[in-house]
Amino acid sequence: MNPFTDYPASVGESYPAHWRVATRFGLRMIGGGVAALVHGVFPFLFTTTGSRTIEALHGEIVAKRADEVQKRTVEFVI
Structure with missing residues (x-):
């Protein structure tokens, strides 16, 4: 068994x-997270960046996995 x-x-x-x-x-998660942190301090900046990042990543995971269970949840193993 090779863990890699x-x-x-x-x-x-x-x-x-x-x-x-x-x-x-x-x-991409780091970028979205940094944008969300900046948005917390300056609410007029990056108003949709965090949510767009989450939505895009979720869509990619769902499309890749094409698994009904994973289409209903965000608890993924990456």
Whole structure:
């Protein structure tokens, strides 16, 4: 059992492909989070960035997984 390849293989990805997807998701979450923090201090800035980021990432996960259970929840394993 190889912890670097077992999980990526279980979702149909190689380790490098999974690294790219997870890194891209992580960076987008950080960006949306920073925008939400700035919005908290300056409510006139980034008024929809956080929610648009969440909506876009959720849509990508649902499309990729195409699983009825995951279409009803945001409790995903990335």
